[in-house]
Amino acid sequence: MNPCVYLHSDSQITLAWLKTEPQQLTVYVSNRVKTIQEETQGFSWFYVNSHENPADALSRGVEPHLLETNELWWRGPGFLYCKEFPNNRDNFTMPTDIPETKVCLAVDKAEKQEKLEVFSKFSSLNKLIRVMGYVYRFINICRKKAKRNAGRLSCQEVDASLKMIIKYDQQQHFKEEIAGLSLGKEIAAHLKALNPFVDGMGLMRVGGRLQHADLPYYQKHPIILAKKSNITHLIIENEHKTLMHAGQKLMYASLSQRYHIVNGLREIKHVVHKCLITGATLSTVPEPNISNIPINRLKFWKQCSHMTQCFWKSWSREYLMQLQSRPKWRKPLPNISKGMLVILRKDNAPPLVWPMARVVETFPGADGKVRALTVITPKGTVMRTSIGKVCLLPIEDNQNQI
Incomplete structure (x- = not known):
């Protein structure tokens, strides 16, 4: 027979959170409530008054010589020794206004x-x-x-x-x-x-x-x-x-x-x-007065210098946003692992003469995906290459390692 575990808290709000579904709470509270619910699954929670809570002595602070004679600290509250325990601990009423809860509006x-x-x-x-x-x-x-x-x-x-x-x-x-x-x-x-x-x-x-x-x-x-x-x-x-x-x-x-x-x-x-x-188009393109050639050249040079300084920053900022979309790799694929048999791609050779190799080490990135690996060829050559330079052989040995 498994022993029963009874947990007590002197915070009615905390107990209310623990009896609430995590998705109904704000993110910060929800994450912590979910963790506590998982760790204390099967346990029973009860409310205890602050004057009956032994932990209250430490949270509020107590002098060492007083702690020595503190019966609550050494023996616990008296209700633990009652024969009716835990049936006598149904003393908690859920509050009507629970903080840190999401407001859900039911509308038709x-x-x-x-x-x-x-x-x-x-x-x-x-x-x-x-x-x-x-x-x-x-x-x-x-x-x-x-x-x-x-x-x-x-x-x-x-x-x-x-x-x-x-x-x-x-x-x-x-x-x-x-x-x-x-x-x-x-x-x-x-x-x-x-x-x-x-x-x-x-x-x-x-x-x-x-x-x-x-x-x-x-x-x-x-x-x-x-x-x-x-x-x-x-x-x-x-x-x-x-x-x-x-x-x-x-x-x-x-x-x-x-x-x-x-x-x-x-x-x-x-x-x-x-x-x-914006819809009104210009009939002519305005042109500056270029009668003074030296001044015009100076202005043109300053304008070109400013454009040169700003071009790379502007281009990279605008171009990077176009790289968000993924044209491929939309479905997660299994990683290549150590011991798998692959074919090494050669740019200047036909596929029929590409050599085989065995993976001896992998180098996953921060997201856990392997992008680089070390292989060894039948001739004993060890080389490091990228994931795009190898082809995984569809053999049973490789399938068993996925």
Whole structure:
């Protein structure tokens, strides 16, 4: 017969968290509650008052000479010696207001449609952000998560408001994909190349291929925006005005620093073509006065020097964002391991004369994927090569090691 384990805590909030599903709690609390629930599975939790809790002596502090005569510390609370224990420990009532819980709103289809119509009534992104920012501030004040503040929105509140708006929009357009990522299932083919993931705030971001690039987090993992979305169009329109009615390519490069828009160029083109200022073409190209040749040459030289300094930085920043999508390697494949038999690819030789080799050592990267390995040929030559220079033989010996 397995012994019973009874655990006690003098924190009613902690006990309430432990009796709550982790997915209903915020990320920080949820991770810790899940770990405790897994480690104490099958154990029983009870509430103990602070004056009956032996651990309270250490947490509050006690002098050594007083601890020597502290019966609670040495013998524990008296209820442990009662014959009715643990049946007499049902003394805990779940609180009605549990902190650090997520708010889940159950709405029907008609209510969802009404919310979408409210969002579509805004023609300005800044106005929508500020209206929702004040709404979220009011909610946080009611939940006692923030102090009363009648001033302007802070930068943090503006940023949080924008992210909450995008999160809602993603739930409308990528509901199945987000649910699939949460359950570890495969997602739609048009997003699979991005290797998406859901961050701690619930936003779907690009996993991409730039995890080790020297870039900020929001550039390595831009937020995914849906096509044909009013929120996406408001973001594009706001960026268009910020860049002084720039063209499509410049708009795309600028937005790609923070967002990945599905069918981005087409969505940008749809918004830009509605702009009357951008649509008006110039009949002539303005030219500077070049009557003073030496001054003109000096200006030209300065302009070329400045372009030379900025070209590499601008080009690399705009080009890197185009490497997020994965044209291949969309499905995980097993690693090559030590002892497998492979064929070494030779660039200047036909495949029929490529030599065989045995893998003697592998060098996995930070993600656990093997990208380099050491092989030995039948002639005893040991060489190090990359994963792209070998072909795994489809033989039973190799299959058994996968």
